[in-house]
Amino acid sequence: MNKNSIKDIVLAVTYKCNSRCGFCNIWQKKEDFSCQPSDYKKLPHNLENVNISGGEPFLRDDLLEIIKVVSRQSPKAKITISTNGFLPSKIKETMQRVVRFRKNIGLAVSLDGFGRVHEELRGFPGGYCLAVETIRLLKELGIKDLKIAFTLGDNNINQLKKVYRLSKELGVEFSLAVYHNSAHYFQKEDNQIVNIRKIRRELNWLIEEELKSFSPKRWFRAYFTWALIEFLETNQRVLPDYSGLNSLFIDPTGSIYPSDVWGLEIGYLQRMSKANDWNEFSQRTRDIIISNQSPANWMICTARQAMKKHWFVVFQWILRKKFYFPIKNKHSKKKLSLFLKRISSLF
Ligand code: SF4
Numbered sequence: 454m455n456k457n458s459i460k461d462i463v464l465a466v467t468y469k470c471n472s473r474c475g476f477c478n479i480w481q482k483k484e485d486f487s488c489q490p491s492d493y494k495k496l497p498h499n500l501e502n503v504n505i506s507g508g509e510p511f512l513r514d515d516l517l518e519i520i521k522v523v524s525r526q527s528p529k530a531k532i533t534i535s536t537n538g539f540l541p542s543k544i545k546e547t548m549q550r551v552v553r554f555r556k557n558i559g560l561a562v563s564l565d566g567f568g569r570v571h572e573e574l575r576g577f578p579g580g581y582c583l584a585v586e587t588i589r590l591l592k593e594l595g596i597k598d599l600k601i602a603f604t605l606g607d608n609n610i611n612q613l614k615k616v617y618r619l620s621k622e623l624g625v626e627f628s629l630a631v632y633h634n635s636a637h638y639f640q641k642e643d644n645q646i647v648n649i650r651k652i653r654r655e656l657n658w659l660i661e662e663e664l665k666s667f668s669p670k671r672w673f674r675a676y677f678t679w680a681l682i683e684f685l686e687t688n689q690r691v692l693p694d695y696s697g698l699n700s701l702f703i704d705p706t707g708s709i710y711p712s713d714v715w716g717l718e719i720g721y722l723q724r725m726s727k728a729n730d731w732n733e734f735s736q737r738t739r740d741i742i743i744s745n746q747s748p749a750n751w752m753i754c755t756a757r758q759a760m761k762k763h764w765f766v767v768f769q770w771i772l773r774k775k776f777y778f779p780i781k782n783k784h785s786k787k788k789l790s791l792f793l794k795r796i797s798s799l800f
Contacts, residue, residue, distance in 0.1 A: 457731040460501040461700035463713055463754050464493070465638065466519055467508040468705050472537050473576025476606060476632045478640035479508055487705040488722060490518040493526060495725040500527035504754060506535040508705070511544050517551065524555050533559035535602065538587035539580050545590040552594055559598030561628060562588050564619070565605075566612035574609060588623055600626035607648045613655045617662065626670075629659070629678060631685065633750055637716035638702065649685050656682050664775045672771045677756055679770070684751035692759035692766070694750070697742035698735075699758040711742060714750045 467487055470480035496503075503523055510516055511534075523532060532555070536544060544560075551558060564584050565574045571581045591599055601620045605613065620627040632644035646652065656678050663675035680691045697711030697719060704710070707722035719738045725731070747755075760767050 457497055457499065457735045458699055459497055459701055459731060459735060460499070460758055461504075461754060462496065462500055462502070463504045463506055463700075463702045464523070465506050465508065465702070465704050465713070466510050466516070467513050469512045470508040470537075471512065471539055471577065472509065472580070475574060475576065476604070476639070476641060476644050479638070482640060484508075484705060487513070488703075488707045490515050490522050492707060492722055493519060493522040495722055495730070496523065496526045497731040498527060500530040502757065503527060503530045503532045504535060505532065509537055509539070510534055511536055511540050511547060517547055520551055520558070521554065531557070531559065531598075533561055533598070535561045536563070536587070537575065537577070537580070538562040538564075538584035539577055541583055541587040541590055544587050545594065548591060548594055548596065552596065557598065558596065559600070560591055560596060561600045561602040562591075563604065564601045564616055565603055566609045567615050567619075570609060570612055574606075585623075588625060592624070598626075600628050602628050602630065604630050604632065605646075605652065606632045606644070607646055607652075610648060610651050610655055613659065617659065628674070628753065629681065630752055631681060633714050633752060634748075635714040635716070637710060638704070638713040646685060652685060653682050660774070664771075672775060673760060673767060675774070676760065676767045676770050677753065679774075680756065681751050684749070688749045690749065690751055690756075690759075692756065692763050694747045694755055695758045695762070696747050696755050697738060699762075700754060702754075711747065712750065712752075712755050714752070714755075715747050717741070717745055 468479050468482040468484040473480055505519065505523065513519065520532065520534075523530070538544065548560070562584050563575070564581075565571050568581045571584070572578050588599060588601070601616060601623075603613065603616050617627050632646060633639070634642045634644050636642055660675045660678050663671040663678065666672070683689070683691050696715055697717075700712065702710045702713040703722055708718050709720035709722060711717055711719065719741060720734055725734070
């Protein structure tokens, strides 16, 4: 029986980075060893999502090889590469070769503000135009699954609407994260978000925009954003954390952690002798995960599986926010509430 419950993996394939972001010190790390492409042959077969991340993954000359191995190893997984987009020519060259063997691949290009704001936050003069150029080149290659990844902090709250609108102009998706701390990954533990009131106002605007659409994916993003506000206000997740049980983070050296913010080392990729070892790994690490406390977090890599598992809670929220609020009549509200209760009793 397959006991392996790992569905999502974030693979940081390098700590090298050409950015100098103020909220992440990965670029300061002296990396002396990285997994070889062949090490990724040990990934589980049944993954649903693989996020190839860094550092800047396109700084690895063998990235193409890594993508080939991951594609072969987890054929059903949705693969997304996170990039700062500061190497448009290299990214285009690599992706031109990738789309020959893998059409359905996604890219998330970081963009935290317009022009100089983005460049100052990322410590990379000229970086804004390069990132936009990267998006344009990827669109030309016919890559459909493209998104702008916006990382929110106190310094760029007023950029959220502008970048969101830019994503619509460019015809790409918009995804959101807030600063988190992590000693083993971001190498930063003093990130803070203070201006919650203003952030709440902007995020409520974003929720309304996403709910106006006809895309269920964007309704789910609206829920994620609402839960993000709850997290910022209370430092608590609205849904449980399945890090280590359904999702993992693997660093460039092959060390395995429950997530990129939870520095509990639970394994080592190179020590897996074959992909089937994950059944044994899942059973062995389950008790360790359950008896330890995950640090508070709300990031898409740790929220995705929770939202899937608790889809009905998410669905109810979407129904309430999208279709319920406009109903002013008390009688209709009661009827809808009864209807929801009846549906929930079916599960
Ligand atoms: S946030 Fe990303 S782009 Fe910025 S330094 Fe860290 S790894 Fe590099």
